[in-house]
Amino acid sequence: MTSHIMPTYGRLPVTFYKGEGAWLWDEQGERYLDTLSGIAVCNLGHAHPAVHTAICEQSKRLLHTSNIYGIAVQEQLASKLTEKSGMDNVFFCNSGAEANEAAIKLARKFGHQSGIENPAILVMEKSFHGRTLATLSATGNVKVQQGFAPLVEGFIRVPYNDINAISQALEQHKNIVAILVEPIQGEGGVNIPAQDYLSRIRELCDQYNILMMLDEIQTGIGRTGKFLAFQHTDIKPDVCTLAKALGNGVPIGACLARGIAAQTLTAGTHGSTFGGNPLACSAALAVLKTLEDDNLIDLATQKGNAICSALRDKLQNNEHVIDVRNKGLMIGIELDKPCAELVTMALHQHLLINVTNEKTIRLLPPLIINEQQIDQLVTTLSMIITEYTAQSL
Ligand SMILES: *Cc1c(COP(=O)(O)O)cnc(C)c1O
Numbered sequence: 001m002t003s004h005i006m007p008t009y010g011r012l013p014v015t016f017y018k019g020e021g022a023w024l025w026d027e028q029g030e031r032y033l034d035t036l037s038g039i040a041v042c043n044l045g046h047a048h049p050a051v052h053t054a055i056c057e058q059s060k061r062l063l064h065t066s067n068i069y070g071i072a073v074q075e076q077l078a079s080k081l082t083e084k085s086g087m088d089n090v091f092f093c094n095s096g097a098e099a100n101e102a103a104i105k106l107a108r109k110f111g112h113q114s115g116i117e118n119p120a121i122l123v124m125e126k127s128f129h130g131r132t133l134a135t136l137s138a139t140g141n142v143k144v145q146q147g148f149a150p151l152v153e154g155f156i157r158v159p160y161n162d163i164n165a166i167s168q169a170l171e172q173h174k175n176i177v178a179i180l181v182e183p184i185q186g187e188g189g190v191n192i193p194a195q196d197y198l199s200r201i202r203e204l205c206d207q208y209n210i211l212m213m214l215d216e217i218q219t220g221i222g223r224t225g226k227f228l229a230f231q232h233t234d235i236k237p238d239v240c241t242l243a244k245a246l247g248n249g250v251p252i253g254a255c256l257a258r259g260i261a262a263q264t265l266t267a268g269t270h271g272s273t274f275g276g277n278p279l280a281c282s283a284a285l286a287v288l289k290t291l292e293d294d295n296l297i298d299l300a301t302q303k304g305n306a307i308c309s310a311l312r313d314k315l316q317n318n319e320h321v322i323d324v325r326n327k328g329l330m331i332g333i334e335l336d337k338p339c340a341e342l343v344t345m346a347l348h349q350h351l352l353i354n355v356t357n358e359k360t361i362r363l364l365p366p367l368i369i370n371e372q373q374i375d376q377l378v379t380t381l382s383m384i385i386t387e388y389t390a391q392s393l
Contacts (some may be wrong), residue, residue, distance in 0.1 A: 022045050050287075304329040
């Protein structure tokens with residue numbers, strides 16, 4: 001049968017019908033263990049009752065009005081998010097790319113207000129910020145940009161996890177108004193920077209009077225063992241973007257701002273028809289409440305560490321495994337060669353994983369993954385890694 005979907009995705013040969021927690025069932029009734037969570041989206045697992053109830057109840061009353069009216073659940077969600085993050089206010093949208101678009105516009109406006117006519121944003125190699133024109137221009141991956149020239153101007157790029165490179169760029173380019181960076185790079189290969197990376201960036205931003213903007217779209221909402229990844233440090237950014245797990249599958253994005261950055265986008269300067277509508281906000285409120293009620297964020301650290309130490313144990317004699325690293329349940333297993341085939345091998349074993357940056361297996365299990373599921377993940381994954389690295393010697 002010919003598909004009428006634009007072929008923008010290379011799809012795996014499986015179609016899911018229903019889910020529950022970390023399990024998914026395909027149309028034939030076969031069960032799979034989901035350790036990817038729709039790429040860090042379903043952090044509470046599939047068909048979570050709290051989210052289900054929230055969106056059912058909300059849909060009986062109101063799905064949408066407009067941002068030209070007050071929206072009570074949007075106000076509640078903004079209070080909750082600012083309270084939990086230490087930020088001042090929020091702009092709501094529908095995706096990660098849109099949250100970053102808001103941040104990019106905010107930074108440019110901030111620049112113009114400080115008298116900089118040609119503002120630039122400092123971004124990183126191997127970064128991922130989305131697929132819209134501005135966010136793909138900010139992304140540090142030529143494959144994402146290929147074929148879409150002319151790119152959006154106003155981005156200057158330096159290597160990730162290199163403070164000296166940032167210092168030099170700031171010295172050299174007086175038009176830099178903001179630094180946009182992921183606390184841990186997800187698509188770029190689960191790259192965890194030096195422990196003081198974010199605090200050194202904060203110092204430089206203060207010194208040069210520019211905005212520190214964190215893309216927490218993948219790292220946020222409990223994924224790394226804190227509500228937001230920057231909360232592993234004692235600094236705060238000026239701008240922080242969220243999406244993915246915020247609605248556990250209901251599309252919602254958010255751009256949080258603090259201090260002067262919170263005063264930059266004023267009436268009429270930005271907008272979104274759907275952004276922050278009652279349906280999406282009620283889902284997000286249920287997500288935040290469940291994370292708290294079930295203490296899931298602290299558990300993410302324990303579970304992530306348990307998965308990694310068990311994997312290290314099983315793979316300790318495999319010289320093709322270069323590194324097993326994690327922050328909470330954001331996990332990377334780096335091999336010494338390309339390993340995209342592992343995704344299909346895992347699928348045959350009814351395990352859903354991902355490979356990023358060619359050589360790094362990426363696991364983003366739901367925060368509700370249980371002990372038996374962790375055992376199954378470790379056993380199956382170490383088995384296929386062993387098989388794969390042995391066969392292709
Ligand atoms: C997924 C992701 C995005 C893009 O989010 P979309 O909702 O797909 O637009 C941006 N930044 C990071 C770090 C991401 O992981």
